[in-house]
Amino acid sequence: MSDLDAAGRTGFDDAVSADSAAETAELAERARALDESDPLATVRERFSLPPGVVYLDGNSLGALPSAVPGRVAEAISREWGQGLIASWWDAGWWDAPQRVGELIAPLLGAAPGQVVVGDSTSVNVFRAVVAGWRLARQDDPGRTEIVVDDTTFPTDGYLAASAGRLLGARVRRAHPTDVHAFDERTAVALMNHVDYRTGRRWDLPAVTARAQQAGARIVWDLSHSAGALPVDLDRHGVDLAVGCGYKFLNGGPGAPSYLYVRSELHERLDQPLPGWSSHAEPFAMEPDYRPADGMARARGGTPEILSLLALEAALGVWQGVEIDQVRVKSLALTGFFMDCVAALTAPGRFRVLTPRDDDRGSQVSLSAPDAAELLPRLARAQVIGDHRPPDVLRFGFAPLYVGFADTLRAARILAETAGGRAPAAG
Numbered sequence: 001m002s003d004l005d006a007a008g009r010t011g012f013d014d015a016v017s018a019d020s021a022a023e024t025a026e027l028a029e030r031a032r033a034l035d036e037s038d039p040l041a042t043v044r045e046r047f048s049l050p051p052g053v054v055y056l057d058g059n060s061l062g063a064l065p066s067a068v069p070g071r072v073a074e075a076i077s078r079e080w081g082q083g084l085i086a087s088w089w090d091a092g093w094w095d096a097p098q099r100v101g102e103l104i105a106p107l108l109g110a111a112p113g114q115v116v117v118g119d120s121t122s123v124n125v126f127r128a129v130v131a132g133w134r135l136a137r138q139d140d141p142g143r144t145e146i147v148v149d150d151t152t153f154p155t156d157g158y159l160a161a162s163a164g165r166l167l168g169a170r171v172r173r174a175h176p177t178d179v180h181a182f183d184e185r186t187a188v189a190l191m192n193h194v195d196y197r198t199g200r201r202w203d204l205p206a207v208t209a210r211a212q213q214a215g216a217r218i219v220w221d222l223s224h225s226a227g228a229l230p231v232d233l234d235r236h237g238v239d240l241a242v243g244c245g246y247k248f249l250n251g252g253p254g255a256p257s258y259l260y261v262r263s264e265l266h267e268r269l270d271q272p273l274p275g276w277s278s279h280a281e282p283f284a285m286e287p288d289y290r291p292a293d294g295m296a297r298a299r300g301g302t303p304e305i306l307s308l309l310a311l312e313a314a315l316g317v318w319q320g321v322e323i324d325q326v327r328v329k330s331l332a333l334t335g336f337f338m339d340c341v342a343a344l345t346a347p348g349r350f351r352v353l354t355p356r357d358d359d360r361g362s363q364v365s366l367s368a369p370d371a372a373e374l375l376p377r378l379a380r381a382q383v384i385g386d387h388r389p390p391d392v393l394r395f396g397f398a399p400l401y402v403g404f405a406d407t408l409r410a411a412r413i414l415a416e417t418a419g420g421r422a423p424a425a426g
């Protein structure tokens, strides 16, 4: 497997025509100019990435922010080791779910007091769907359906189905663009902002408005959008939202997820997993449940402190970074990658599943029958993407640590791995 040599050439360069060499030089010049004018270029220094690797899987597991290891080590040795149980108060552990929520809120376009962090995304999907169902049925007990995005990441579909069985609700699948998706039967709708497979971004304001006009509550899964593009939950009047802490938020493997509930709904919020830490007076140990005020009522059991503190430290990389700048760079990176793939690979070698216009998140998905075989070959050449069955190669572009030269390099290695401009064998 060849890689770039010291002069930045691949073996593939020798095999291509003079035309393609000129095209490659032009792409290299574009990459250089884009990197030079990138206002986020220095943010990469806040991450620890292995040298030589082009990491295009931050939409699955974000890279390691350099501040995290020291913070976790300190939490273990000083706060846990020395402070012992007093650290729940002295080190601020007890309040971590809300405190970390306040750090995520600006990335979601949420005013303070509406985000709590804890449990996995799957658990919070269940919590949000059942809470949304109960809110809708407080207003109209005749509503009988949960509607789920038919392109959803599987876990959302599984959990909605299970919630449906528990609640006696019918679960119906609908496409995010279906203008007839919601009606007087719909209690709650669960939608993904960005499709995990294709990278398509759905129209959050329009779908939210359609669901609410039908009298339903809406839950958004923001796993593939938050941290990569503006979400503006408050502005669009979203009811509830959830998302992963370990993708574009870089919280680390298994990082806890976040749950957003619009503040006007807090008083009526009746969540289905009301653990003791969501009680009005957790340490009174009362036999009967009384919900806490505000977002504390969306908490569950004992918070996962080490993971929460890792996520909190990871969120430090956003210091001085505006989500609008991130969006501009994300569109430029993904657009540039699509241009590079079009210029460097044989026509028809890959089908681009991700929209060319701005209806996309921060990934590019390519389909090819041999996607599964290409992936490990790319990894051996230090380009890390992922494969989703049956035939999708996904490349995630995390604007905080991916640059344009990286992007060109990944496309050149992809082209070489896939046989360059020559038609695919077999």
Ligand SMILES: Cc1ncc(COP(=O)(O)O)c(C=O)c1O
Binding pocket: 120, 121, 122, 123, 153, 155, 156, 192, 196, 221, 223, 224, 244
């Ligand atoms: C859109 C979406 N929702 C939910 C999840 C699952 O979250 P978790 O496995 O952390 O519960 C993922 C990824 O695994 C995802 O891509």
Ligand SMILES: Nc1c(O)cccc1C(=O)C[C@H](N)C(=O)O
Binding pocket: 059, 060, 061, 153, 196, 254
């Ligand atoms: N959560 C993951 C894991 O524990 C291992 C590998 C991948 C993941 C993922 O997050 C998958 C991801 N949600 C996806 O978009 O496919």
